[in-house]
Amino acid sequence: MNKIGIGLVGCGTVGSGLIRNLPKANGLIAQRLGIQLEIRGIAVKDPSKTRPDLPLPAVGDWKKVVADPAVQIVVELVGGTSESFAIAEACIQARKPFVTANKALLAERGQELIALAQKSGSPIYFEASVAGGIPVLKALREGLVANQLLGLHGIINGTSNYILTRMAEAGSDFSTALKEAKDLGYAEADDRLDVDGIDAGHKAAILCLLAYGFLPKFSEIPVEGIRQISSQDVSFAHQLGYVIKLLAMIKPVGSEQIEVRVAPTLLPARHPMASVHGAFNAVGLIGNLSGPVQFTGRGAGPDATSSALLADLAEAAKNLCDKAPGPALPKPSSKMTLIEKDASVGRFYARIEVEDRPGVLAQVAGIFGSEKIGISSVLQPEGRGAGSVPLVFLLEPAPLSSLQRAIASICKLPNTRAPATILRVEDLL
Numbered sequence: 001m002n003k004i005g006i007g008l009v010g011c012g013t014v015g016s017g018l019i020r021n022l023p024k025a026n027g028l029i030a031q032r033l034g035i036q037l038e039i040r041g042i043a044v045k046d047p048s049k050t051r052p053d054l055p056l057p058a059v060g061d062w063k064k065v066v067a068d069p070a071v072q073i074v075v076e077l078v079g080g081t082s083e084s085f086a087i088a089e090a091c092i093q094a095r096k097p098f099v100t101a102n103k104a105l106l107a108e109r110g111q112e113l114i115a116l117a118q119k120s121g122s123p124i125y126f127e128a129s130v131a132g133g134i135p136v137l138k139a140l141r142e143g144l145v146a147n148q149l150l151g152l153h154g155i156i157n158g159t160s161n162y163i164l165t166r167m168a169e170a171g172s173d174f175s176t177a178l179k180e181a182k183d184l185g186y187a188e189a190d191d192r193l194d195v196d197g198i199d200a201g202h203k204a205a206i207l208c209l210l211a212y213g214f215l216p217k218f219s220e221i222p223v224e225g226i227r228q229i230s231s232q233d234v235s236f237a238h239q240l241g242y243v244i245k246l247l248a249m250i251k252p253v254g255s256e257q258i259e260v261r262v263a264p265t266l267l268p269a270r271h272p273m274a275s276v277h278g279a280f281n282a283v284g285l286i287g288n289l290s291g292p293v294q295f296t297g298r299g300a301g302p303d304a305t306s307s308a309l310l311a312d313l314a315e316a317a318k319n320l321c322d323k324a325p326g327p328a329l330p331k332p333s334s335k336m337t338l339i340e341k342d343a344s345v346g347r348f349y350a351r352i353e354v355e356d357r358p359g360v361l362a363q364v365a366g367i368f369g370s371e372k373i374g375i376s377s378v379l380q381p382e383g384r385g386a387g388s389v390p391l392v393f394l395l396e397p398a399p400l401s402s403l404q405r406a407i408a409s410i411c412k413l414p415n416t417r418a419p420a421t422i423l424r425v426e427d428l429l
């Protein structure tokens, strides 16, 4: 039996999950691959804190773990992009395989990291960075490698999906649902990353890299979160036959451009992705040969993330034993660019609060018409003397720039109140 030494840098919720799940997984990995993984070093921020869950005493300096000759593979679970990059760099220099769940590191500094790893031939593994327990990066690297990808879409933030599900099904308010997601170990330490769409944006960038060999500049990806979603929108969407999900879209536009975005999006209630609830994630891929493929599974939480980390550790350990190189990393392409945000064409949902007076609906509809935006459906609940009423429109496909012009004109009408809520609509394959 080959024994491979593991060093753990960072040991919060995900690290504790990995330690808890390792013994049982080790039996299976030994049986299937003839390898045993042994934790031989742990570095944490505060080693003086009592941690009965750790199998050995932790140190405070991660460099000791990386330098320890008994440690052959390093798992980084500290998060962020500065210290984690330094750890990755040290592992690459020491030629120790580097395993991470850190999507921010890959999305924001992936270009540098991949260049370093490729130059030195020292492998990096990051399956756990996208969609928790769903092995979607391996599917892209292996099972779908012969496919030209016509597009990808996904629910890739478990916390947001949990919140939207609780709002739709239990009528929970946003902050109660967020607290539940935190208590269940789904949310990031800084939960703004989840609810403001940044975590999903990071994962979308990594999916884009694997699918198209193009890592978009993270700051240029349009990213919106779910804070502006009210229970009113959830209910109007339902009446129109849709559900609201925080959706990542990645789709080529011509041969050298790509659209990548994260936004709360109305999906048809009959689409399989609409029934992905709670902290579950789903990724849909459309291959030219495979046709549409959808993966669904737990996207957040220590057990699901451990599944991906342990798969990477097993692969890294097997490659070490076989003296094989790690997985081929995509060579980031310099030819591709992101489309300009305003050039995006799509369908939209618009909720506009207006004074309940004759002629207002006609004025608003007239502005959409003057921008050549067709209306698919309209909802207006009875005002019952409340003074204002919501007008809800589902619109036909239009350039984002036309929609923005129309909404700006509508918001200037004397009878319009408050900012409009605009959401994407995707009918999906």
Ligand code: HSE
Pocket: 129, 131, 132, 156, 157, 158, 159, 160, 186, 187, 188, 194, 199, 299, 300, 301
């Ligand atoms: N906070 C993340 C989520 C965890 O909610 O999806 C996994 O990346």
